[in-house]
Amino acid sequence: MRTAIVAGVVVAFIALVLTLGAGDALGPNAFVVIGVSQGCVYGLVALGLVLVYKGSRVFNFAQGEFGTFAAYFVFLMLEQWKLGIPYIVAALLAVLAVILLGLAMERVVVRPLLNAPRINLLVATIAFALFSISMQLILFHPEPHVLDPLVSKLPGVPATGLEIFGFTVEPQRLLIVALLAVLAGVLGYFFSRTDLGLAILGTSQDAFATRVVGIGVERMSRFIWAAAAGLGAIAGILFVPLTGALTPGVMTTGVLIPAFTAAVIGGMTSLPGAFVGGIIIGLIQSLSNWAAGHYHIGGDLIQAKIPGTPDIMLVAILLIVLMIRPQGLLGSEA
Amino acid sequence: MSTAEATATLEPVESTRFTPSAQGWIARLVVHVLIFGGALLITAMVPGYWAFRISLAAIYAIIGLSLNVVLGYVGQVSLGHHGFVGIAAFISAWYVTTKAGCSLEQGCSLSSFFVATALAVLSGGVAAGLLGLVALRIRGLYLALITLSYGFMAETAIFQIPALTRGGAGMPAPAPDGFTSDNRYAFLTLAFLALVIYIDWRLIRSKVGRAILSIKHSEPVAASYGINVTAYKTMAFVLSGMFAGLAGALLAFRVENVVSNDFDFSLALLWVLMVVVGGLGNRVGVVVGSAFFALFPFILSSFGTLKNFFDKHAIEPELVGLALGAALALFTIISYQGGIGEQLSPLTRWLGGKPFTRHPEEHAAPKGHQRKKLLSRMGLDKSGETPTEESAAVETPSEPVEEDA
Numbered sequence: 226m227r228t229a230i231v232a233g234v235v236v237a238f239i240a241l242v243l244t245l246g247a248g249d250a251l252g253p254n255a256f257v258v259i260g261v262s263q264g265c266v267y268g269l270v271a272l273g274l275v276l277v278y279k280g281s282r283v284f285n286f287a288q289g290e291f292g293t294f295a296a297y298f299v300f301l302m303l304e305q306w307k308l309g310i311p312y313i314v315a316a317l318l319a320v321l322a323v324i325l326l327g328l329a330m331e332r333v334v335v336r337p338l339l340n341a342p343r344i345n346l347l348v349a350t351i352a353f354a355l356f357s358i359s360m361q362l363i364l365f366h367p368e369p370h371v372l373d374p375l376v377s378k379l380p381g382v383p384a385t386g387l388e389i390f391g392f393t394v395e396p397q398r399l400l401i402v403a404l405l406a407v408l409a410g411v412l413g414y415f416f417s418r419t420d421l422g423l424a425i426l427g428t429s430q431d432a433f434a435t436r437v438v439g440i441g442v443e444r445m446s447r448f449i450w451a452a453a454a455g456l457g458a459i460a461g462i463l464f465v466p467l468t469g470a471l472t473p474g475v476m477t478t479g480v481l482i483p484a485f486t487a488a489v490i491g492g493m494t495s496l497p498g499a500f501v502g503g504i505i506i507g508l509i510q511s512l513s514n515w516a517a518g519h520y521h522i523g524g525d526l527i528q529a530k531i532p533g534t535p536d537i538m539l540v541a542i543l544l545i546v547l548m549i550r551p552q553g554l555l556g557s558e559a
Numbered sequence: 560m561s562t563a564e565a566t567a568t569l570e571p572v573e574s575t576r577f578t579p580s581a582q583g584w585i586a587r588l589v590v591h592v593l594i595f596g597g598a599l600l601i602t603a604m605v606p607g608y609w610a611f612r613i614s615l616a617a618i619y620a621i622i623g624l625s626l627n628v629v630l631g632y633v634g635q636v637s638l639g640h641h642g643f644v645g646i647a648a649f650i651s652a653w654y655v656t657t658k659a660g661c662s663l664e665q666g667c668s669l670s671s672f673f674v675a676t677a678l679a680v681l682s683g684g685v686a687a688g689l690l691g692l693v694a695l696r697i698r699g700l701y702l703a704l705i706t707l708s709y710g711f712m713a714e715t716a717i718f719q720i721p722a723l724t725r726g727g728a729g730m731p732a733p734a735p736d737g738f739t740s741d742n743r744y745a746f747l748t749l750a751f752l753a754l755v756i757y758i759d760w761r762l763i764r765s766k767v768g769r770a771i772l773s774i775k776h777s778e779p780v781a782a783s784y785g786i787n788v789t790a791y792k793t794m795a796f797v798l799s800g801m802f803a804g805l806a807g808a809l810l811a812f813r814v815e816n817v818v819s820n821d822f823d824f825s826l827a828l829l830w831v832l833m834v835v836v837g838g839l840g841n842r843v844g845v846v847v848g849s850a851f852f853a854l855f856p857f858i859l860s861s862f863g864t865l866k867n868f869f870d871k872h873a874i875e876p877e878l879v880g881l882a883l884g885a886a887l888a889l890f891t892i893i894s895y896q897g898g899i900g901e902q903l904s905p906l907t908r909w910l911g912g913k914p915f916t917r918h919p920e921e922h923a924a925p926k927g928h929q930r931k932k933l934l935s936r937m938g939l940d941k942s943g944e945t946p947t948e949e950s951a952a953v954e955t956p957s958e959p960v961e962e963d964a
Contacts, residue, residue: 333889352886353889359879363874534716548693
């Protein structure tokens with residue numbers, strides 16, 4: 226119910242801005258489209274963050290690096306080694322490899338710290354992220370690479386992309402939007418209706434009690450981290466081609482913080498919340514960019530003197546949400 | 560081993576305080592002189608490029624102590640320290656270049672260096688205070704998220720203000736007169752490090768320090784004893800920001816030209832990890848760990864074969880240091896929680912006039928005993944409790960502990 230209300234408000238807001246800005250070439254229309262499509266990427270990464278938080282009660286600072294590794298694996302298979310396999314096969318292999326990486330991380334880093342204070346696990350994920358970034362720098366060097374998108378054509382969509390209010394939306398972005406909606410729905414169903422999903426929620430609330438009723442805490446932890454790694458890998462493979470440059474740590478520097486903010490807005494435990502939060506963050510960042518670059522004083526279009534407006538907005542949103550409504554828009558216990 | 564024997568070796572010996580003999584004091588004095596004199600001698604003798612690295616190690620040690628206040632004493636994670644350090648570096652550089660009229664050709668007077676440093680300390684404290692006032696009211700580990708996004712904001716917004724940072728070209732910050740050589744500047748940073756260590760040491764022994772430490776153990780219990788949790792957390796955060804500000808100014812005058820690319824977020828992560836490796840809340844460990852992280856890449860590349868290998872594969876030693884440092888931090892968190900400080904603890908205790916041992920509770924009451932006793936009476940610290948028979952049987956080693964002079 227709350228989900229429907231929040232989603233309705235967001236959709237109404239988008240519709241309002243689009244109607245108000247209609248006919249104005251410098252209006253916010255294109256920025257709304259950019260915001261929504263970018264927000265879906267944030268949502269995709271935020272899903273993985275929420276998943277780990279639901280299962281382990283910890284912020285996974287390594288979530289972005291699952292994506293960067295996946296993108297590098299695809300790049301290696303297609304461009305470096307020229308294996309001559311279809312893109313989709315390479316992508317699936319990369320997702321599989323990253324799931325193995327996630328399992329390895331779970332075994333080596335998370336499992337020994339299951340009963341330690343949460344702050345230790347948090348710092349451990351930071352260490353893992355930094356280790357990943359430095360390994361990428363060593364193995365792949367800092368120079369940016371170009372990764373082609375998975376889909377350049379969708380049925381019924383022109384190859385250059387769909388033009389919506391002056392902003393060209395690449396087919397890959399449309400795929401991200403669709404995939405995110407499906408994944409949020411499937412995961413939401415999984416956690417509220419299936420035995421395995423409920424068992425995972427149980428371990429996050431009280432590991433000892435879950436063990437008493439015969440649920441293997443280790444198995445659940447393994448499942449959570451593998452799934453989070455898979456989600457991160459999908460996000461990386463789909464998003465990195467859109468940025469144009471594959472550099473070490475790209476998913477951490479570009480996406481991780483907005484994704485965290487999205488997850489916090491959604492309540493850190495709500496999967497639909499991550500989806501909606503991502504879109505809200507995308508909209509706010511994009512519209513603040515528009516406002517900073519294009520506000521009128523005395524009829525002249527001037528460049529704003531404030532650099533980095535989207536990041537200032539992120540800090541502000543994070544603080545405001547955590548102060549006023551720490552459980553987020555859609556958050557609830559577990 | 561019978562239970563009776565075990566308890567016998569563990570008689571509380573609070574009445575007989577351990578004091579070293581005359582020879583013991585002399586031995587400790589000699590080791591003190593060897594360590595500190597050795598460090599100063601090395602700084603004076605080494606060629607300039609090594610002194611340049613020593614000053615980096617000293618600055619990293621200050622940053623480590625700054626993070627230790629947040630991470631080790633209060634138990635919160637700050638991932639935005641590159642923001643505080645960077646802001647302070649830019650403000651000190653901005654002051655000496657635009658206000659005090661220093662330039663790289665003419666140098667800079669010592670007085671304007673000190674004014675710039677004071678400004679940097681102030682700005683670091685204010686930046687941390689403003690963030691802390693808001694962020695520290697939020698419960699849980701969200702501070703990590705907030706500081707991370709704050710650091711990114713500093714990178715993309717504050718470090719991009721042209722008046723403060725001159726864009727990509729950087730703001731010059733000439734080293735002060737009398738300290739232009741790398742060796743002399745290294746002494747200056749070491750002096751500041753000594754000052755920071757002293758302040759940190761005295762502060763944590765004060766009423767404020769005890770209040771801050773009690774927060775880490777349990778916020779509700781501390782609050783129930785009348786400790787204003789948010790106020791003390793903010794105070795600790797401001798102190799941390801001031802240390803970071805000092806480090807920022809020293810970094811600025813070290814490289815003499817501050818560029819915003821010098822402060823990126825992976826640095827903040829690395830700083831957190833070096834404190835973890837050093838040992839949370841352990842002053843000596845943090846200093847040694849931070850210096851180790853600062854010097855590690857250089858030590859790596861000073862081995863000929865390793866250097867050839869790096870050159871052949873176009874690998875930067877800094878990156879290897881980063882990777883190994885992160886791996887070391889993982890290892891520390893997972894299986895060696897005490898870090899370097901724990902390993903050094905027998906030596907540091909011995910230097911402080913106590914026996915050379917890993918298990919101070921078995922000896923005469925150590926200095927921090929009053930606090931421990933108080934905490935254990937408050938039910939906060941289990942290590943200070945008189946051991947029961949069962950736990951003694953498990954925990955004590957059967958061999959008698961040797962007495963050191």
